[in-house]
Structures are given as structure tokens and as C-alpha cells.
Amino acid sequence: MSKQERASATFGPVVGCCEPLVREPLSAEQSVELSRVFKAMGDPVRLRLLSLIASHVGGEACVCDLTDVFDLSGPTISHHLKVLREAGLITGERRGTWVYYRVRPDLLAQVSAVLAPAGCDELPVLDA
Amino acid sequence: MSKQERASATFGPVVGCCEPLVREPLSAEQSVELSRVFKAMGDPVRLRLLSLIASHVGGEACVCDLTDVFDLSGPTISHHLKVLREAGLITGERRGTWVYYRVRPDLLAQVSAVLAPAGCDELPVLDA
DNA sequence: CGTCTGCTTCGACGTCGGTCGAACCAGAGG
């Protein structure tokens, strides 16, 4: 089972913790898992890629749409997409000539919940 | 005005964006700002430090409390605290012999809101 | 089959970042 499959298997707590950061301290293992997600988002290009995919019409974006936005080579964009994929933040699917990426809103929601202040630990409702 | 001062000046949008990631794409500048925060949280030690400080009684923790938790040297812990400080996630204050750190819940709430799915863009209420 | 296009993988290069010991600074307490 790959890292990506494990992350997308269920809707359960992917990042290994449900409670907000401010309520109780993270264990060493939880910190390692969660920090992987943050590290993936800790690059300007990747963060922008994520938002471009997330806000694209239809909820998905072709790689060719993304490459034009940046002044970077194709391999570099592909590398960043791979990092986001291995962090469980996006999924890629090939349809014919093109590859389409979409975000995993459940993981985004979980991370958002972990960061939320105490008293806001409810998982937001997904209207998708 | 230092980076830290700029981050703590007001309760306004510190990270340069208010809308959730999934609604509209981040600009290059917004991505750079936001990614700085995520990069700071993208290390297991720093993430755990953050949660230890945030969940500590009284909302603050002395450095001596934090050092014991990790199998790391003092300078290393100090380095990580500096990174978190420069990202605007925590503030430090010397009182006598000891230095106390506390989190900036407003920044945490903003980052949480940016990550939240569309339709959950309300800033959570701080009960502090 | 050949080729063209879209995307990924590979290998290399330069920079950044986490870690440590040593040195340094700030208060507290003789």
C-alpha cells in the first residue's frame, strides 16, 4: 500500500490526530506525520499549485494549465506535483494525453481543524 | 519594523490572504508569505514545540520545559524556536532567568481559515 | 510503424537547513 493510497483509503483521520494543536500536545509520531503535510505546503510554488488546482473550474486542472503560470521547467513542476501527491494533498489521473490533478478536500479540512483554536474542533461540513 | 512586529501589529490578515485556498488561486506574493508559515511548521520538532507551547498550562511554556522533551541539544531547540518566532507563530518574553514562549492564536486561526473548504471561511471565534 | 506532444523520471549541481560544540550574554545569588 503506497503512501498515497493509505492517505486516501478512508475519510478518517489521515494525519493521525483529530484534536486541535492548542488542546493537547502532539506525540512524536503525530508530529512527523503532520509535518510532512506542512512541509509539502512549505514551498511557494507548491502552495500556489495547490490553490490553482483547488480553485480551478471543475475542481481539477491539467498539468499544461499549471506549467504556463510559472517561469519554471516542466520537470520542476512535475517534481512539485509529485511531492504534493506523496503528501496526500492531491491525486492525479491520466485521461488520454493529459493528466488531471484534483485536491483531497478531506485532508485539507483535517489540517484546518488541527490548526483551529480550541472550541472550533468540529470538522467543517463538506458541501461537495 | 521587524518581521515579527509586522506579524503581531494587528489582528488583520497577517498571511496576506483571507479567502480559502479552494475559492481562488493565491498570487505569487501570497504564496511566498503563506509558505513561510507552513515551512516553519514543516519540521516535526518545530510542530511539536508549537503544540507543546500552545497546550501548556497558562498558554505559555518556559524553554527549560521544552528542552527536556526532545533528545536534542539546547542550541538546536533555540534555533527551532527562532524559526517559529520569525514566522510569527510564537512570541518570546524574558522574565528574570527564564524565557517564556506563547503562541499567536490569531495567526493559527487565519491559517486554519485559509485551509478550510469553501463555505467555511468564517474566522473562528476566539474565546481568549 | 513512425512521430509528435504531454508528462515523468534520471542524474547532476548548487543552495538551504538541521544539528552540534564552543563561545557568548543575561540575571540571580552569594
Place this chain on the structure above:
DNA sequence: CCTCTGGTTCGACCGACGTCGAAGCAGACG
């Protein structure tokens, strides 16, 4: 003033990471 303890800064080391061009792979299309 001296010293002791708590933290930070400095300098060095080494592995991790972002970037690229070249090469490779997958479909589409003649």
C-alpha cells in the same frame, strides 16, 4: 566582583531540497 544557570549566537558539517537538461514513457494521429 565572581560564579552559576538558563538561553542564544556562531561556525562548521553534512544531508535534504529545488532546479535544470536529457532521456524515457504514454497516448494520439497519420
